[in-house]
Amino acid sequence: MQALTNRAKPVDRSPLTFLEKMYVPAIAKGMGITFKHIFKRKATVSFPEQRRQFSPVFRGLHVLNRDEEGRERCTACGLCAVACPAEAITMEAAERKPGEEHLYREEKYAARYEINMLRCIFCGFCEEACPKDAIYMSETFAPSNYQRKGFIYGKPDLLIPDPKQSSK
Numbered sequence: 479m480q481a482l483t484n485r486a487k488p489v490d491r492s493p494l495t496f497l498e499k500m501y502v503p504a505i506a507k508g509m510g511i512t513f514k515h516i517f518k519r520k521a522t523v524s525f526p527e528q529r530r531q532f533s534p535v536f537r538g539l540h541v542l543n544r545d546e547e548g549r550e551r552c553t554a555c556g557l558c559a560v561a562c563p564a565e566a567i568t569m570e571a572a573e574r575k576p577g578e579e580h581l582y583r584e585e586k587y588a589a590r591y592e593i594n595m596l597r598c599i600f601c602g603f604c605e606e607a608c609p610k611d612a613i614y615m616s617e618t619f620a621p622s623n624y625q626r627k628g629f630i631y632g633k634p635d636l637l638i639p640d641p642k643q644s645s646k
């Protein structure tokens with residue numbers, strides 16, 4: 479049968495020589511590779527003491543933004559959820575009540591906003607789709623978790639702290 483590519487390599491089935499049976503050349507070759515790598519720059523970093531420099535275009539964990547007065551910017555328009563190719567975002571909209579103007583910037587807000595981090599592919603489409611500058615991707619990443627439900631991030635996990643509260 480003709481091979482589809484020329485990458486196939488025939489297996490050498492000839493019996494081992496005496497030297498090969500002692501495995502000395504193979505061990506020497508392996509040690510040679512080990513010593514070669516000892517003097518090379520390490521490919522690993524000692525996390526968490528040492529942190530790798532992220533690329534300027536790194537897209538990390540999502541953050542729900544507030545305006546300069548500490549009000550939630552998200553108006554629950556759903557554009558981020560529609561733009562999300564992984565269908566990772568769900569939300570429930572609610573009407574702002576009189577007296578809540580200091581909490582929500584628009585008349586409508588997200589009473590529930592969730593991102594499933596197990597679905598998210600960190601493409602950044604939600605950030606691009608948002609007309610209110612309400613969601614952006616930070617330079618941190620979702621910490622590990624033992625429970626699948628621990629990767630469903632709700633508003634308490636995503637909302638940045640109120641600047642007015644944190645300055646007190």
Ligand code: SF4
Pocket residue numbers: 558561562563564565566567593597598599600601602603604605
């Ligand atoms: S980064 Fe991409 S996959 Fe993740 S929630 Fe946003 S749009 Fe969806």
Ligand code: SF4
Pocket residue numbers: 551552553554555556557558559569588607608609610611612613
């Ligand atoms: S985060 Fe932006 S795009 Fe998504 S629902 Fe809120 S305002 Fe709309």
